[in-house]
Amino acid sequence: MGQKTLGPVRRSFAPWLDPQAKPLIRFENVTKRFGDFVAVDDLSIDIYEREFFALLGPSGCGKTTLLRMLAGFETPTEGRILLDGKDVSRVPPYRRPVNMMFQSYALFPHMSVEANIAFGLKQDGMPKADIAARVEEMLKLVKLEQFAKRRPHQLSGGQRQRVALARSLAKRPRVLLLDEPLGALDKKLREATQFELTDLQQELGMTFVIVTHDQEEAMTVADRIAVMDHGKMVQVATPSEIYEQPASRYVADFIGDINMIEGRIEASGEGRTRFRSEALGLTADVLDATPIGVGETSWLAIRPEKVSVSHEPPADTSVNAVEGEVWDIGYLGDVSIYHVRLAGGKTIKATRANVTRLIERPITWDDKVWLSWSPDAALVLAA
Amino acid sequence: MRKGPSWFNVVSITLGFVFLYLPILLLVVYSFNESRLVTVWAGFSTKWYGEMLRNQALMDAAWVTVRVALLSASVATVLGTLGAVTLTRFGRFPGRTMFSGMIYAPLVMPDVILGLSLLLMFVAVGLDRGFWTVVLAHTTFTMCYVAVVVQSRLVAFDRDLEEAAMDLGCPPMKTFFLITLPIILPAVVAGWMLAFTLSLDDLVIASFATGPGATTLPMKIYSQVRLGVTPEINAVSTVLIVIVTIGVIIASVTTKRQEVARQKAERMAAAAP
Ligand SMILES: Nc1ncnc2c1ncn2[C@@H]1O[C@H](COP(=O)(O)OP(=O)(O)O)[C@@H](O)[C@H]1O
Ligand SMILES: [Mg+2]
Numbered sequence: 244m245g246q247k248t249l250g251p252v253r254r255s256f257a258p259w260l261d262p263q264a265k266p267l268i269r270f271e272n273v274t275k276r277f278g279d280f281v282a283v284d285d286l287s288i289d290i291y292e293r294e295f296f297a298l299l300g301p302s303g304c305g306k307t308t309l310l311r312m313l314a315g316f317e318t319p320t321e322g323r324i325l326l327d328g329k330d331v332s333r334v335p336p337y338r339r340p341v342n343m344m345f346q347s348y349a350l351f352p353h354m355s356v357e358a359n360i361a362f363g364l365k366q367d368g369m370p371k372a373d374i375a376a377r378v379e380e381m382l383k384l385v386k387l388e389q390f391a392k393r394r395p396h397q398l399s400g401g402q403r404q405r406v407a408l409a410r411s412l413a414k415r416p417r418v419l420l421l422d423e424p425l426g427a428l429d430k431k432l433r434e435a436t437q438f439e440l441t442d443l444q445q446e447l448g449m450t451f452v453i454v455t456h457d458q459e460e461a462m463t464v465a466d467r468i469a470v471m472d473h474g475k476m477v478q479v480a481t482p483s484e485i486y487e488q489p490a491s492r493y494v495a496d497f498i499g500d501i502n503m504i505e506g507r508i509e510a511s512g513e514g515r516t517r518f519r520s521e522a523l524g525l526t527a528d529v530l531d532a533t534p535i536g537v538g539e540t541s542w543l544a545i546r547p548e549k550v551s552v553s554h555e556p557p558a559d560t561s562v563n564a565v566e567g568e569v570w571d572i573g574y575l576g577d578v579s580i581y582h583v584r585l586a587g588g589k590t591i592k593a594t595r596a597n598v599t600r601l602i603e604r605p606i607t608w609d610d611k612v613w614l615s616w617s618p619d620a621a622l623v624l625a626a
Numbered sequence: 627m628r629k630g631p632s633w634f635n636v637v638s639i640t641l642g643f644v645f646l647y648l649p650i651l652l653l654v655v656y657s658f659n660e661s662r663l664v665t666v667w668a669g670f671s672t673k674w675y676g677e678m679l680r681n682q683a684l685m686d687a688a689w690v691t692v693r694v695a696l697l698s699a700s701v702a703t704v705l706g707t708l709g710a711v712t713l714t715r716f717g718r719f720p721g722r723t724m725f726s727g728m729i730y731a732p733l734v735m736p737d738v739i740l741g742l743s744l745l746l747m748f749v750a751v752g753l754d755r756g757f758w759t760v761v762l763a764h765t766t767f768t769m770c771y772v773a774v775v776v777q778s779r780l781v782a783f784d785r786d787l788e789e790a791a792m793d794l795g796c797p798p799m800k801t802f803f804l805i806t807l808p809i810i811l812p813a814v815v816a817g818w819m820l821a822f823t824l825s826l827d828d829l830v831i832a833s834f835a836t837g838p839g840a841t842t843l844p845m846k847i848y849s850q851v852r853l854g855v856t857p858e859i860n861a862v863s864t865v866l867i868v869i870v871t872i873g874v875i876i877a878s879v880t881t882k883r884q885e886v887a888r889q890k891a892e893r894m895a896a897a898a899p
Contacts, residue, residue, distance in 0.1 A: 316789055336792045341675040343793050349786035353808045363794030414794065 256466065257481075258291040258385040265328065267292045267417060267450055268313065273322035275474075276306055282308040284474035285322070290418075295444050295451045297461040300471035301497070306454040307346075309471075310420050313452065314343045326417065337366075342416035346423045348407035350395035356382070356406050357391045363414045381409040384443070401432050412447070421453040425460065437463045458498050462486070470494050485544075492624050493546050502544040502550070502591050508535050508623065516544050516623055523587040525565045535625045542624045549620035550593035552581050552606055557615040564615040567591065569608055579604065582616055650867065657860035664855045674857040675865075684862060687846035690757065691826060694842060698764035699821035705765070706772025706821075707814055711802075713773070714780040729777075732770040740767055741834030748835065755837030764825040765833035771824060772817035779813035823870055 256614040258264040269444075275283040282305045298306045311317045312324060313338030324332045331339060342363070351359050360381050363422035364374045382388045385405035393404055395527065404424065410418055424440070425433045428566045441464050444451045455461050461468045478490040489495035492503060506520030511533055518527045527543050535541050557564050565585055573580035578594045585591060590601045591614055595606075606612060631639075646698035678684060705759075713726050723736055732740060744763045789810070791801040807814070829844040836845065841864070847859055 295632065314793055316793075335797075336789070337797050338794050341793075343790075345786045345790055347784065347786045351787060351791070351805060351809075362791070362796075366795035386744035394891070397894065409792075410794070 250431050251483060253455045256293070258294070259289065259467065262442055264291060266290060266325075267294075268452070269323075270309075270323040271318045271323045273309075273312065273324060275305070275312060275317060276320045278374050282474055283312070283319075283534055286474070287322075288469055288476060290450065290452060292450055293448055295441065295453070295466045297465035297468045298452065298454045299461040299468050299497075300456065301459060302456055304471045305474040306456075307422055307473060308474075310343070310422055310452065310454050312419070314341055314420055314574060315339050337535060340417040342411040342414055342418075343420040343422065344407050344411040344424050346426060347617060348395075348427075350403060350406055355392050355394060356387060356398070359395070359406055360410045360413050363410065367414065377413055378438065381413050384412070385409045398425055401436075404428060404436070408443075412443075412449075415447075416449070418450045418452060421451060423454055423456070425455075433460070434463075440464055449467040449481050462498075470497060475594070488622065489544070489624070491626055492542055492544070495624060499590060500547050502545050502547065504545075504589065504591075505540065505626075506543060508533065508537050508539055508541055511535070511537060515618075518623055523565065523585050523589055525585075526562050528562050528622055529623050531622060533623050533625075535623060539625070543621055544624050547592040547594040547618055548578075549578060550591065550614050550616050552583065552593045552595060552612050552614060554606065554610065554612060556613045560613070563618060563621075564613060565591070566611065566613055569606060569610045569612055571610065572604070581606065581612075583612060653703075653860050654867065657857060657864040659857050659860075662857065664857060664860070674861040678858050678861045681858060684843075684846060687841045687843045688862070690840055691843040692762075692777075692885050694760050694832075695822050695825040696755070698761045698768060698825050699764075699818050700764045701761075702769040702821045703772050703818040704812060704871070706769040706817060707776050707810075709769070709773045710776035710780055714777055714783075729770050729773050732767050733774065733865060737828070737830035741831040744831065745834040755835065755840075756842040759835045759837065760840055760842065763831050764821075765827065767831060768821035768824050771820050772814075775817040775820060776813050779810045781812060792806060798802070819873055823873065826870070835855075838879050 258489055265267075268288075268290040270288045272285055273283055273286050274281065281315065284305075286309070298309060308317060312319055312332075315331070315334060315338075319332050322332075323330050326339070327342070351362065354362070356380055359552040360378045364377055370378070378391075379388075382391055385408055387402060387405055387409070390398060390402060390406075395406065398406065403425070408424070411421075421440075423434050428436060437460055440451070440453075444464075451464075453461070453464060462485075463480060467479060467481055468485050469487065470477045472493055478485060478494045480488070480490075485494060485498055489498060489501075495501045495503070496608070504520050504523065506518050506522075506525070508516060509519045509526075511618050512516040514530065514532050516529045516531060516533045518529060519525070520527075520543070525543075529543070552569075556566075560566075566581040567585040569581055570584040570590060574595070574597075576595050581593045583591050583593060583596065593614055597604075656667075658670050658672065659667055660671040709729065713722070713729065718767055724792070740761070744759075744766065745755075748759050753759055783806070787805055788798075788801050790807045792798065796804060827844055828842075829848055832842045833845055836842070843862065847862065850856065850859055
């Protein structure tokens with residue numbers, strides 16, 4: 244089986260849509276309390292074989308606790324964790340077919356790179372020759388062949404990270420758990436490693452569960468993302484669903500940049516919703532039916548890259564358009580962010596790709612501009 | 627600004643060192659004295675070292691001391707290490723704070739009181755005093771020092787390492803021997819050395835705990851000095867000083883070397899791509 248066949252297979256990979264599919268990992272109403280403090284709150288998820296699953300959320304929301312319960316370092320206060328259909332909630336870590344890559348790497352300082360990678364295999368009583376072969380294979384996989392005899396403190400941060408990865412992969416676990424695996428690397432190295440991780444996961448056909456607080460990282464690597472907030476699961480979906488159809492204002496805010504405008508539903512039905520903000524004198528048509536009742540408070544959410552800025556008014560200024568003044572411009576190189584102040588005092592962000600090399604931009608500070616967007620660019624959120 | 631130490635620094639350091647080392651230096655010098663009179667120099671000689679070796683009572687005492695020190699330091703290291711692990715590891719259990727406070731008590735308790743209480747206990751349980759009671763007494767008081775040394779290393783120990791080992795299939799007991807112990811070994815060895823030297827030169831506690839036929843070297847030296855200092859005693863003391871000095875130098879050089887090697891390796895690793 245070459246890597247070539249994996250591409251197309253990958254694109255149609257969505258076991259969570261198949262009601263027949265059996266999950267590899269199932270959290271069933273899992274709650275974890277430390278004293279009075281609820282770290283994980285009545286949480287259920289299914290994770291499927293060969294999935295790259297990301298747990299995303301701000302620091303302290305319970306991601307690591309969830310991962311540690313899967314690894315066996317914490318036992319759930321309530322609920323069950325099933326692995327391959329068997330309840331493993333009370334199985335100690337050294338008897339679980341699950342391996343973890345630690346945030347601190349946790350490399351054994353008194354052992355060589357080789358011995359670190361071989362450690363888990365030795366515990367299984369694997370024959371010596373097989374261990375040597377597997378260690379070599381792992382070193383090759385992470386491109387550290389010439390560092391086999393070194394001690395961890397003789398390696399750079401990036402190299403240590405790869406040793407930790409090789410060590411946790413060596414036993415071919417059913418699931419690999421990664422707790423902020425790239426947190427200690429600098430930005431460039433982190434981005435390169437993200438792609439290496441996804442390649443590796445596809446090549447090995449393994450199930451990866453990664454914890455991160457970096458939304459870009461989660462979007463890059465994961466098949467599905469679970470967004471967490473205070474120990475609760477807020478949304479579980481693919482990266483594009485999370486980005487384009489966030490379930491709540493919390494998710495929308497956490498993932499990327501978004502403009503949020505408060506208002507009311509004016510009309511709804513036949514796959515369309517009309518939204519009105521009196522304060523800004525803004526009416527919007529959204530190509531989406533909403534369960535929110537007419538007249539109820541709601542928020543229009545629209546990503547900056549979906550708002551266009553121009554000097555000329557759009558053809559129809561009565562809907563999906565609003566006038567304002569350029570308040571500030573953030574130049575990021577590839578794009579510029581326009582902060583446009585509306586009449587009501589609200590600022591809307593709009594990004595424009597810098598498609599020419601002109602330093603002088605056609606739209607500049609204090610210009611009167613029109614913001615407009617198409618009906619399928621925005622969405623309406625209840626809370 | 628002028629670099630280097632001021633005259634005040636020079637004087638205070640000189641005075642300090644003189645105060646500390648002059649008596650020891652005198653002792654060493656007089657151990658090579660030809661004369662039987664301790665305070666009158668009569669030329670260089672190593673004859674007192676020969677005398678020392680021929681003095682059966684002194685040699686017996688030295689042998690007892692070494693056996694007591696080896697035994698009690700080893701037992702104290704095992705117990706002290708276990709105690710330190712328990713106190714740092716097993717989370718909160720009833721009375722944990724009291725126990726961790728109590729482990730420091732023998733460090734500040736006067737030796738006389740410690741010795742007396744041990745004696746009372748030995749009498750109360752009807753233990754015949756002798757070699758084994760000295761070992762027991764020394765184990766008891768040196769154990770606390772070991773526990774304190776090991777504990778200070780354990781608090782800085784990265785628990786992730788143990789969890790990583792267990793995650794890779796290693797049960798807890800095996801993890802302790804394969805991961806924890808090798809990493810804290812320098813502290814354990816330092817604890818052992820400390821216990822060994824403490825036992826080697828203890829006089830007070832040993833005097834309380836001992837019985838017939840178990841005279842340690844410090845006890846022997848002390849009883850002889852009361853009858854007058856002989857160059858023989860100076861010779862024994864010099865040997866003791868040499869042993870302790872060599873031990874301390876070896877311990878500090880090895881730890882220093884490890885540290886330097888590690889720092890060098892880390893600098894090289896940081897420079898690597
Ligand atoms: N062993 C523990 N005892 C008490 N509180 C804990 C323990 N482990 C984690 N917590 C608390 O649980 C919360 C969630 O922690 P964690 O899962 O590490 O969050 P995250 O990984 O999302 O940053 C934090 O507020 C943390 O203080
Ligand atoms: Mg964490």
